[in-house]
Structure formats: structure tokens, C-alpha cells
Amino acid sequence: MSTEINASLAKSFGLNAEEYGKVLEIMGRTPSFTELGIFSVMWSEHCSYKSSRVWLKELPTKAPWVIHGPGENAGVIDIGDGLAAIFKMESHNHPSFIEPYQGAATGVGGILRDVFTMGARPIANLNALRFGDPSLPVTKRVVDGVVRGIGGYGNCVGVPTVGGEVNFHPAYNGNPLVNAMTVGIAHKDKIFLSAAAGIGNPVVYVGSKTGRDGIHGATMASTEFDASSEEKRPTVQVGDPFTEKLLIEACLELMQTDAIVAIQDMGAAGLTSSSVEMAGKGGVGIELNLDNVPQREPNMSAYEMMLSESQERMLLILKPERTELARTIIEKWDLDYAEIGHITDTGRIVIKHNGILEADIPLDPLAEAAPLYRRPWVETPKPVPLGTLDLSAPLGESLLKLIASPDLCSRRWIFDQYDSTVGGQTVKRPAQADAAIVRLEDSTRALAITTDVTPRYCVADPYEGGKQAVAETWRNITATGALPLAITDNMNFGNPEKPEIMGQFASTIQGMKEACLALDYPVVSGNVSLYNETEGRPILPTPAIGGVGVLEDVSKAVGYAAAPGLELVLIGATIGELGRSLYLREILGREDGPPPRST
Amino acid sequence: MKAVILLFPGINRERDMVLAVRQSFGTTPQIVWHKETSLPPGTDLVILPGGFSFGDYLRCGAMAAHSPIMPAVKAHADRGGYVLGVCNGFQILTEAGLLPGALLRNAGLRFLSMDTLLKVERSDTVFTSKWTPGAIFRAPMAHGDGNYNADEATLNRLEGENLVAFRYADANRNGSARSIAGIFSPNLRVLGLMPHPENLVDPLLGGIDGKPLFDSLAAA
Numbered sequence: 001m002s003t004e005i006n007a008s009l010a011k012s013f014g015l016n017a018e019e020y021g022k023v024l025e026i027m028g029r030t031p032s033f034t035e036l037g038i039f040s041v042m043w044s045e046h047c048s049y050k051s052s053r054v055w056l057k058e059l060p061t062k063a064p065w066v067i068h069g070p071g072e073n074a075g076v077i078d079i080g081d082g083l084a085a086i087f088k089m090e091s092h093n094h095p096s097f098i099e100p101y102q103g104a105a106t107g108v109g110g111i112l113r114d115v116f117t118m119g120a121r122p123i124a125n126l127n128a129l130r131f132g133d134p135s136l137p138v139t140k141r142v143v144d145g146v147v148r149g150i151g152g153y154g155n156c157v158g159v160p161t162v163g164g165e166v167n168f169h170p171a172y173n174g175n176p177l178v179n180a181m182t183v184g185i186a187h188k189d190k191i192f193l194s195a196a197a198g199i200g201n202p203v204v205y206v207g208s209k210t211g212r213d214g215i216h217g218a219t220m221a222s223t224e225f226d227a228s229s230e231e232k233r234p235t236v237q238v239g240d241p242f243t244e245k246l247l248i249e250a251c252l253e254l255m256q257t258d259a260i261v262a263i264q265d266m267g268a269a270g271l272t273s274s275s276v277e278m279a280g281k282g283g284v285g286i287e288l289n290l291d292n293v294p295q296r297e298p299n300m301s302a303y304e305m306m307l308s309e310s311q312e313r314m315l316l317i318l319k320p321e322r323t324e325l326a327r328t329i330i331e332k333w334d335l336d337y338a339e340i341g342h343i344t345d346t347g348r349i350v351i352k353h354n355g356i357l358e359a360d361i362p363l364d365p366l367a368e369a370a371p372l373y374r375r376p377w378v379e380t381p382k383p384v385p386l387g388t389l390d391l392s393a394p395l396g397e398s399l400l401k402l403i404a405s406p407d408l409c410s411r412r413w414i415f416d417q418y419d420s421t422v423g424g425q426t427v428k429r430p431a432q433a434d435a436a437i438v439r440l441e442d443s444t445r446a447l448a449i450t451t452d453v454t455p456r457y458c459v460a461d462p463y464e465g466g467k468q469a470v471a472e473t474w475r476n477i478t479a480t481g482a483l484p485l486a487i488t489d490n491m492n493f494g495n496p497e498k499p500e501i502m503g504q505f506a507s508t509i510q511g512m513k514e515a516c517l518a519l520d521y522p523v524v525s526g527n528v529s530l531y532n533e534t535e536g537r538p539i540l541p542t543p544a545i546g547g548v549g550v551l552e553d554v555s556k557a558v559g560y561a562a563a564p565g566l567e568l569v570l571i572g573a574t575i576g577e578l579g580r581s582l583y584l585r586e587i588l589g590r591e592d593g594p595p596p597r598s599t
Numbered sequence: 600m601k602a603v604i605l606l607f608p609g610i611n612r613e614r615d616m617v618l619a620v621r622q623s624f625g626t627t628p629q630i631v632w633h634k635e636t637s638l639p640p641g642t643d644l645v646i647l648p649g650g651f652s653f654g655d656y657l658r659c660g661a662m663a664a665h666s667p668i669m670p671a672v673k674a675h676a677d678r679g680g681y682v683l684g685v686c687n688g689f690q691i692l693t694e695a696g697l698l699p700g701a702l703l704r705n706a707g708l709r710f711l712s713m714d715t716l717l718k719v720e721r722s723d724t725v726f727t728s729k730w731t732p733g734a735i736f737r738a739p740m741a742h743g744d745g746n747y748n749a750d751e752a753t754l755n756r757l758e759g760e761n762l763v764a765f766r767y768a769d770a771n772r773n774g775s776a777r778s779i780a781g782i783f784s785p786n787l788r789v790l791g792l793m794p795h796p797e798n799l800v801d802p803l804l805g806g807i808d809g810k811p812l813f814d815s816l817a818a819a
Contacts, residue, residue, distance in 0.1 A: 152710075416712055
């Protein structure tokens with residue numbers, strides 16, 4: 001590369017002047033093109049959580065049943081009988097607007113890998129979706145593509161899609177949200193982590209070949225949208241669920257042996273983030289020779305290989321005496337197996353390609369000097385009370401209008417396109433209970449799983465909205481007879497550089513925290529998606545919560561189906577809270593007032 | 600009856616099938632990898648489960664039909680052995696020429712996942728003996744390519760020789776010719792069907808409507 005490396009190039013890579021200054025300080029010289037690429041993706045909002053980390057730290061993450069909280073590929077909780085549930089929710093918002101089918105499909109693929117990389121067989125997928133005004137043609141196109149993409153990927157890999165939620169609001173015009181959640185099951189003493197260890201141990205690449213797709217996807221996910229967003233289509237990755245299925249089976253088979261020291265999927269920022277994070281967590285160094293990386297097209301540069309977000313790839317650290325065993329298993333599944341480097345004691349990441357040293361970066365500073373911002377924030381003004389409402393609309397008509405409205409009408413058109421029964425353990429399918437119920441193989445136990453958030457509450461009062469979202473998952477799980485155990489959160493917000501957006505984020509976290517503490521219901525994993533704005537207009541603050549509970553006796557699972565003659569009982573006080581309600585929006589044409597209070 | 604389950608890459612309902620067979624047979628069926636070239640000794644029944652063999656790339660079932668194990672499956676069928684193909688398994692059997700016709704894209708061009716009702720066309724077969732003729736049962740379907748089609752002469756022959764196993768009884772959602780959901784080979788020893796009886800064999804999972812298929816086989 002003959003391109004001149006300077007602050008202006010760094011800016012185009014998403015690094016501001018101060019951040020580029022830190023790069024120069026760490027390197028003590030001008031970085032190479034590849035090195036600059038590595039810094040820019042590792043320090044992107046998507047990978048570094050630089051705007052959100054100071055707030056996320058406030059969330060409760062511990063309980064006696066939490067085995068691994070935030071910081072691993074997914075959260076791990078003890079669900080009894082020697083088993084662990086491993087789960088996480090992750091967004092794929094920006095790609096899903098640019099290319100709805102592939103954006104949503106690869107969102108499912110990515111979250112599946114986060115879960116099976118820890119040793120779990122995925123047993124359930126859910127998705128929390130937000131779309132724009134349903135009367136707009138673009139919304140129809142996006143809904144259709146996203147639903148087809150989720151189904152196309154999930155159905156093929158054979159993980160049942162058992163639940164989720166869908167809302168529509170003009171605030172999501174041009175910025176839909178696609179949040180995918182995967183839950184998997186593993187033996188609790190067979191959890192695989194990502195910290196590399198063992199000087200000299202081989203670094204092994206498994207899965208699909210690396211291509212030029214998705215280069216700088218993590219950086220794209222860290223900027224606002226504008227009219228040129230369509231031009232970013234080449235940064236969207238293309239999914240191959242068949243290869244993912246092979247990868248699941250191959251990895252789970254390999255995990256039955258003692259060959260693996262550490263394993264991580266290549267997600268956002270691909271080979272860069274996986275190698276940097278694995279070596280960084282292990283406190284070791286890593287040296288890669290890119291000549292050995294399986295490549296889909298000729299003449300790829302080191303920069304392209306390090307930043308490619310080609311899908312369905314895993315990075316493994318193996319015991320040297322087990323490499324032939326591992327190769328046999330991986331190749332049985334017709335996947336590429338390549339030894340592309342080894343672990344060192346240098347504390348540096350060293351990248352070689354065609355005999356040239358392409359990058360040599362100290363890992364600790366790369367991680368520790370990562371930018372961390374306590375951005376300015378202002379509190380969201382308290383909503384004005386509704387005042388006197390004209391409630392003269394006939395109730396019967398209003399009810400019919402409400403149940404036909406986009407936010408309440410049947411979701412059957414969507415979930416009829418998702419295979420919800422594959423695996424043979426789905427006890428409560430979509431629309432059969434408040435939470436999906438999936439039985440554990442050869443067990444009387446089941447998991448209850450749900451996703452919830454009400455963004456129209458969050459925009460009016462982020463604190464109450466955040467609290468309500470956590471509480472709603474807890475209620476939905478409880479309603480099936482299960483015991484709620486822990487949550488994953490997917491924080492979707494606008495541009496954090498705007499104080500009012502940062503204020504929404506901060507208050508939402510505080511509200512969630514109150515609910516988590518009150519319910520003894522910790523956060524064990526999560527994902528943050530910021531810059532969800534188009535032409536400067538932010539989405540509604542949307543902290544999607546995925547809740548998981550356990551049902552010890554699956555035969556006691558409670559669903560909606562009720563026999564005639566039973567009595568209806570209402571639990572809890574009804575105090576006529578209509579602020580931000582669907583009644584207010586659909587019948588009275590207003591979107592204001594305070595949301596209901598969760599106490 | 601000794602059953603084996605074939606595993607092609609991309610198949611994803613093999614675990615479901617193991618559960619259903621185990622429940623009715625009392626034994627756990629052996630899984631046979633597609634790269635094998637022979638079936639285990641004593642195999643009576645070969646099951647091809649559902650999924651997306653080879654990603655459904657090219658055409659559903661087209662590549663699996665050429666897997667190394669398939670000559671042994673054909674020889675097994677030629678000897679009068681039993682073969683059951685469900686969903687992708689049905690598609691593989693048609694691609695392999697063990698059953699006539701083809702499964703096209705669903706008429707509405709969308710994946711369909713819901714329960715359907717099936718009518719049992721005949722109960723004098725080893726697969727259906729536990730049903731009464733004309734019985735209606737429920738089974739989940741989950742496919743994008745379940746639209747059964749064949750030329751008129753083949754369809755007439757299937758009906759004339761009474762080789763239609765199941766028909767959609769509530770709605771023909773995928774557009775199958777003559778509402779056909781499953782068919783037999785002329786010797787009634789090869790069965791292919793699109794819906795998934797193996798996913799409805801446990802009251803906890805919504806019913807046991809699919810169990811008679813496996814009980815019939817277990818009793819044979």
C-alpha cells in the first residue's frame with residue numbers, strides 16, 4: 001500500500017484526531033495501513049463500547065447461579081441438573097436496512113456462533129424487531145427481507161425460532177432494529193472460553209474461506225445513516241447457513257475431545273477482534289502468518305484479511321499434540337482447517353504476509369488505551385400529565401380497532417415462516433404462551449424464554465421504560481410457571497454524541513438496574529448498538545431485554561389455551577394509566593403523557 | 600425392526616427422528632454418515648430425516664442423492680427393504696429416483712411452518728397399520744419446497760395403483776398436485792412425505808398424532 005498514513009486517513013477509518021494521537025503514542029511511529037485498520041476497528045464503538053461502558057458497569061451481573069457474566073462471548077447460568085444455559089442477544093440493525101435479507105440472516109448466524117463457541121448446542125432462537133411506518137413501501141420491503149432472512153438462516157441451521165416481538169413506529173423509518181437472541185445448552189463443567197494460553201500452541205482457523213465481504217462492517221455500525229448508506233452495501237456480509245450448520249456440528253464434535261485450549265468466533269472485525277481478544281484475555285502474544293489463511297479470492301492484502309467479516313469462521317487455540325485429531329474432525333465436515341499462527345510470550349500481535357511484517361502492535365495498550373468516554377448527557381424532561389381525556393369512543397369499536405392495529409395484530413404471517421418445531425423439544429410455540437417453552441433433551445426441565453421492551457414508554461421516560469422492559473420479561477416468564485433467572489440486553493439508541501441521547505441511555509440503565517436488583521435478576525450478556533439515526537433523527541430508545549427462566553417440571557408449563565368454565569382473575573391494581581398507551585395512540589391519535597409506573 | 604438414520608451434512612431433524620423411533624421401537628437407531636458405502640448388517644428400515652442437506656443448494660436433495668451411501672440405500676430398496684423419507688428425506692428419495700415426481704417451491708414462494716391435517720389414504724401398509732383408513736391426523740410442516748408435482752400420467756398411476764399415502768386434509772398450502780403430502784413405492788415399502796409426524800409423538804409437545812407411524816413400523 002502506498003497510501004499515506006495520516007490523521008486524515010485515520011478520520012476516514014473512524015478515528016478522531018485524539019484517538020489517532022493515541023495510536024501514534026502507542027506505536028512510537030506511524031502505523032502501517034494494516035495496523036491503522038486494526039486500531040480503527042478495535043476502537044470502533046461497536047467493538048470497544050467506548051460510549052456505553054461507563055454506564056454498563058452499573059448493571060448488576062452477579063447471582064449464585066451466574067457462571068459467566070458479561071465479558072465472555074455469551075452469558076452462562078446454572079440451570080440445575082449439571083446443565084448451563086448460554087445466551088445472548090445481538091443487533092444487526094445497520095446491515096439489515098442496507099440489505100434486509102443478508103443483514104438479518106447474518107445477524108442470526110453471528111449470535112448462534114457466540115453461543116456454540118462456548119460449547120453449547122443452540123436450542124432456541126428469538127428475535128426482537130422494530131420497523132418503520134407499515135404504510136410505507138420501504139417498510140414492506142424491509143419487513144419481508146428481514147423475515148425471510150431470519151427464516152432462511154434459522155430454518156436451515158435447524159435451530160427452532162420460538163419467539164420474539166415486533167413493533168412499528170415512524171421513528172424506525174430508515175433504521176429498523178433486528179435483534180437476534182440465541183439460547184444454548186451445555187454441561188456446566190464443559191464451558192469453552194476464549195482466553196488463549198500455552199506459548200507455542202497453534203492458532204487454527206476453521207470454517208469458510210475469507211473473502212472481501214464485510215470489510216469495515218464494525219465501523220459502519222458505528223456511524224449514522226444518510227442518503228449515501230445504500231453505497232455501503234458491499235460492507236454487508238453474506239451468510240451461508242449450511243456452512244454454519246457444519247461448523248456447529250464440527251465444533252461440538254471437537255469439543256467432545258480435549259483438543260481445544262480456547263475458541264472464539266470471528267464476528268465483527270473478524271480475524272482482528274478474535275485474535276486480539278483471545279491473546280489479550282490470555283495475557284499472551286499471538287503471531288499470524290496470513291499466507292495460510294484460506295482465501296476465497298486471489299491477491300487479498302493483509303489489511304483485507306484482517307478486517308474481512310466473512311461469515312462462518314472460528315479461531316481456535318489447540319493443544320499441539322491434538323492438531324491431527326482436530327483436522328480429521330473438521331475435514332470430516334468438509335470445512336477448511338488451517339494452522340495460521342501460534343501463541344507467543346511477547347504480549348504483541350504480529351502479522352506476517354508474503355514474508356513482510358504487516359503489523360506489530362502491543363496488545364495491552366491496544367486494549368487498555370482504548371478510548372473510554374463519559375459523554376455529556378442531559379436528563380429527559382419528565383412527561384407532562386395527560387390531563388382530561390375524551391373517552392367517549394365506543395368501547396367495542398375501540399377494541400376492534402386496537403386488536404387490528406400494527407402493534408397488536410396477529411404475528412402469524414411472520415412466525416409461520418420460521419421453523420419453530422425442529423429439535424423436537426418445543427413445548428410452547430409462538431403465540432401459545434407468554435414465553436416460549438423449550439424442553440431440555442432427556443430431562444423434565446425446560447427453559448422459558450422471552451424478549452420484551454416497549455420503546456414508546458422508553459422515549460417518554462427512559463428510567464420507567466428501562467425498568468418496565470426488565471419487569472415485563474420477568475412477568476412473561478413467571479406467567480408460564482417458570483422461575484426467571486437472568487437477562488441479556490440489547491441496547492439500541494441514537495447518536496451518543498448528543499447529550500439528550502446519552503441521557504436516554506444513562507436513565508434507561510438506571511431503570512433497568514432498579515428492576516434487576518428488585519427481582520434478583522442479573523444481566524449476564526448484552527450488546528450495544530448506537531448511532532441508530534437517519535438524517536439526524538434518532539430511533540426510540542429501545543433496550544430490548546431477553547429473559548431466561550427455568551421450569552423444573554415441564555408438564556406444569558402454562559400457556560394461553562384455557563378450558564371453558566374457568567374463572568378469570570386479574571392480579572395487580574389497575575389505576576387507569578393511559579399515558580403512552582396504544583389506546584391513546586390508535587383511538588385518540590396522541591403519543592404523549594407519562595408511561596405506566598412499574599413498582 | 601432395526602432402523603438406521605442417514606445423516607447427510609445439513610440434515611437437522613435427525614435428533615427429532617431418534618426420539619420418535621426410540622419411543623416406539625424401544626431401541627435407539629444407529630446414525631449412519633453419508634460417506635459410508637454400506638448399511639449396517641441387519642438393517643430393516645432406512646430413515647432419511649428432514650433438514651437442508653448440502654444447504655438445499657442446486658436443488659433440494661439433489662446432491663445428497665449422489666452421496667456415497669445412496670447406492671447401498673437403492674440396493675436395500677431393491678431387495679424389498681423399508682425406506683422412510685421425511686421432508687428433505689422425501690426430496691432426496693425423489694432425486695434418487697426411489698420415488699416418482701418432484702418437490703417444487705411452495706406455491707406462495709414462502710417457507711411454511713404450521714400444523715397441517717393429513718388424511719391417511721390406506722392403512723394396509725407397514726407404515727400406516729395403526730391408523731384406520733381415512734383417519735385424519737395432525738402433523739407440523741416446515742418446508743419451503745413441499746409442492747409435490749409429477750406429470751399427469753404419473754399422478755394418474757399413483758392414484759390408480761393406490762400409492763398416495765397421505766393427502767392434505769385441511770388446506771393445500773404448498774400447492775401440491777392433487778393435495779398429495781406423501782407417496783408409496785409400488786411395493787409399498789418406500790414412503791416419502793413432507794410433514795413431520797416425528798414432531799408430534801409426545802403429549803407435552805402438543806399431541807401424539809404422529810406416533811402411529813412409528814408404532815406401525817415397530818409392530819411390523
